[in-house]
Amino acid sequence: MTQLDRRQFLAGATATAAALAAPSVHAQKAGGTLRFVAQADLKILDPVWTTAYITRNHSYLVYDTLFGTDEKLQVRPQMVDRHSVSRDGMKYSFTLRDGLKWHDGQPVVAEDCVESLKRWMKKDRFGRLLAAHGPRLAAADRKTFTLELGEKFGPVLEALGKPSSNVPFMMPARIAATSADEQIKEIVGSGPFRFVKDEWQPGNQVVYVKHADYVPRRVHLDKVVWRYMPDAATAAAALAAGEIDWWEIPPIDFIAKVEQNSALSTFLPDALGTQGWLRPNHLHPPFNNKKARQALLHMMSQETYLQAAIGVSKYFRTCASVFACAGPYASKAGAEGLDRQNMERARQLVKESGYDGRPVTVVHITDIGFLNAAALVTRELMTAAGFNVDLKAMDWSTGLAVRAKKDPPDKGGWNVLHTWWMAADVMHPAVHFGVSGAGPGAWFGWPEIPQLEKLITDFVRATDQPRRKQLAEEVQKVALDEVAYVPWGEWMQPTAFRKNVNGILKFIAPLFWNVSIA
Amino acid sequence: MLAEILRRLVATIPVMVVVALAVFALLHVTPGDPAVIIAGDYATGDDIARIRTRLGLDQPFHVQVGIWLGRIVRGDLGTSIFSGLPVATLIGQRAATTIWLTLFAMLISVGIGVPAGVVAAWRRGSWIDRAVMVFAVSGFSMPTFWLGFILVYVFAITAGWLPVQGYLPMASGLWPFFSHLILPALTLSLVYMALIARMTRASMLGVLEEDYIRTAFAKGLAPRWVLIRHALKNASLPVVTIIGIGFALLIGGAVVTESVFALPGLGRLTVDAIVRRDYPVIQGVLLVVSGVYVLINLVVDVLYVVLDPRIRY
Structure with a gap:
């Protein structure tokens, strides 16, 4: 009991608190195979090479992190046993837990973590911000490494405990030495499950087996099999028939049917939710004009978008903030235009912008239901505001290629697109791509707003929370005034599982170490 | 009869070459870019260009066809761009x-x-x-x-x-x-x-x-x-x-x-x-x-x- 308490207490990260909120109270039983229908097909295995959520979720089985984030968004040590910060906040020292082992049986050493962090800092937005502050990483001994900053950087632990893509997962140094532009070839982690490469069939299944030496927790399941089922009706039938145990993302239309089945349960693992975006392209007319962009803000009716795209009101909420409404930086600062639709004002702004009636190309993704609905709502609202809308229908893959084009809309480019981000990715200015004003270095749409970049730099250099909160509000005011993008609300995605599945945790990704089958 | 079967089998070779070229050409006029999909949400234009170069997608069409056909002749169907597994x-x-x-x-x-x-x-x-x-x-x-x-x-x-x-x-x-x-x-x-x-x-x-x-x-x-x-x-x-x-x-x-x-x-x-x-x-x-x-x-x-x-x- 003492040992269990210590583990629970020390482990903390990600799920210790969350475990209390798990949807089941059954006694946990060791062993067994869990059959899980994942949200997408796992094709890329390298969590640094891609930002795909499916790769992040896969990596939570295979890899571990130095720090994690619990349900209350507090950073907790995970692989790290203890850490210290110098009085001036410029030097951090981290000591790893005892007994950490890679899946190949080798011990985890400080050098592995140094190399893993170096690779991650080359790709991740938060990591790049940290890298821009001149950190020097070095192993002090086999279990301890240091991070010495060249310039002040407040949220070091938040960066290392970043829960969403790209997550700073730890890998053996020989693997982490792979260029960040190349995919790693060997999948060896120290996480709760070992990836079985021979049984991996892209487009069908991924198999994981228990990592018996996982520290600091006990893993209940012997094996986890991820299945990919592109057809929701098939997954629903398989869950009802008991052929699968857990369906990660059932479409919201299916939830009522699932809830009618006494053998099944649903649960909201990520109450923070997901945020929808309407993104104007700042490079080309009419949205290279601030007034035309502000018209998009004033025409916004989040309720209309959410009704059309999500449909079931208990799973969505309006949110007049660019930062996740359930997060610590949510604010209504500067959100007057977003908070209440004012079509009259929108029409006036369109006129004042000097819009010449040229067709406005709206990317219309047809193979993702909520993006399809969002584009149709946008057409109606933009037309009502006085724009001449040209919906360009395409599949998601084509949309990805189109959005990367900086050409004018009549040469294959675009004016408006829709996308979505999990709340963890819009939590604060250091992770939020929508508030970057870095021009060519910003997210697609490329707003060039130097003031935003300065505020974000100030944010990461701030060391106290009230100052950060104040800077986040400043960021929001500028982002909404310049209309870097327009959020169209938040929604929550339930998960569905059979009642013999216990221990599902509240987190942005499905976690399996605590799951068991009764 | 046997000679006819052999003759027909040999005749499949040009058919397959035509099919291969048609498939290759069709794919290259289809909109979409695997480099963009791989690069993900945070990629800059330079990141995408680097990936295209590594995948050989920046090469002229005839060079890409030549490389692919050369592999086919050696019995190598290539490697998946995403999973890295052989086709x-x-x-x-x-x-x-x-x-x-x-x-x-x-x-x-x-x-x-x-x-x-x-x-x-x-x-x-x-x-x-x-x-x-x-x-x-x-x-x-x-x-x-x-x-x-x-x-x-x-x-x-x-x-x-x-x-x-x-x-x-x-x-x-x-x-x-x-x-x-x-x-x-x-x-x-x-x-x-x-x-x-x-x-x-x-x-x-x-x-x-x-x-x-x-x-x-x-x-x-x-x-x-x-x-x-x-x-x-x-x-x-x-x-x-x-x-x-x-x-x-x-x-x-x-x-x-x-x-x-x-x-x-x-x-x-x-x-x-x-x-x-x-x-x-x-x-x-x-x-x-x-x-x-x-x-x-x-x-x-x-x-x-x-x-x-x-x-x-």
């Missing part, structure tokens, strides 16, 4: 499912469609004939995905006799193997069963009017003997042609069935690859499937000779 491995993982599904579906189609067509022709105008024709029209009219869900609802969810989805290899046991294929094969076969039944009936009706059939009946031969030995054999050329085409169509039609029943077959591999613009996988699968089509046509041509000695090549 041959991916095809190997999926081929068995599609082959078994297609064979089962064809077995059901022929096993039911041919006798139904023969009986309908023999009992022309009777209720049996009408029943077969109603069945055939229904078979043509029912969308595969709809039929699949109905069968799942009835036999898997309500009755619980068969699994909803998935595939198990024969090594898992004969019943698990068969049980996972019954519903998908039934779903896939219905339309071809209907096609074969109609074609057999039409062909048999023509043959049953022939003098030698009347003579056979006049000689007192048993109707079953006359129908199978004399009529069906002579009516079988169009049916064999349809069966040959049906094999090709079944492989194509398997895409929907594989999705409905979550079967890891070549159809889904192709669709998934198209969705992501995984060019090497699309090219590899289409090349292999094209080869299979060519071989099926060759087998059909050989069967013509076996069934009708008057045919010479």
